[in-house]
Amino acid sequence: MPQIVSSFLRKNPGIVVSVAVHSPERVWSLVASGQCDVGLARPQAGFAAVDDELLMTTEAVCVLPRQHRLRSKRSIAAQDLRGEPMIAASPSAPHRSRFERILDEAKVEIKTVAEIQYSMQRCALVAQGLGFSIVDPIVARDFASSKIVLKPFVPRLEIATMLLLPSQRPRSRLALQFCDLLRAETAQYRKSARVQA
Known part of the structure; x- marks a missing residue:
């Protein structure tokens, strides 16, 4: 988001951009x-007055404290996490229920020590050594530091991000331009992710 907002403001001097972070339900609402021109959120059902577009799908990563016993593994599976403390997503997060199903199928129990809605805050607690978390790789990549490591989680756990626009009013030139920048940044991220893989 910082890169997108920066690019948008350079193209439109004098414009004021307001960026707010809310729960997915609130963004859709x-x-x-x-009340807002453009939204980014996880998929939700039941909102008829929204035009939604799948902006991107990423594969969740497991974030570990830098000195964690699993730090040298190439990827993390459910069985690796048996008994480990977890900083969990909020109960309403779609990927949390899918992650818990994976744990159930593998007959793996973990210890949830905190439930935090936002990935950045979960990464901050992982950096404090309080446990692992399963997060969106974009947020984790931006938060990566000497205190955490990112590992692919297997099986794949997809996290979808939707681009939202109000369907009951015309789109402004600026809103459409902002959406184009979002799509371009997303395409660049996918390209760089393929190169790194």
């Missing part, structure tokens, strides 16, 4: 009611 704000877009549906026309």
Whole structure:
């Protein structure tokens, strides 16, 4: 988001951009009611006044404290996490329920020590050595530091991000330009992710 906002402001001097972080349900609600021009959120059902587009799908990563016993593994599976403390996503997060199903199928029990809605805050707690977390790789990559390591989680756990626009009003030139920048940045991320793989 910082790169996108920066590029947008350079192209449109004098414009004021307001960026707010809310729960997915709140983002969908704000877009549906026309209170914001563009939204980014996880998929939700039941919002008829929103035009949604799948912006991108990423594969969740396991974030570990830098000195964790699993730090040298190439990837992390459910069995590796048996008994480990977890900083979990909020109960309403779609990928949390899918992750818990994976644990159930593998008959693996973990210890949830905290439930935190936002990935960045979960990464911060991992950096403090409080446990592992399963997060969106984009956020984890931006938070990567000497205190955490990122590992692919297997089996694949996809996290979808939707681009949302209000369907009850015309789109402004600026809103459409912002959406184009989001799509371009997403395409660049996918390209760089393929190169790194």
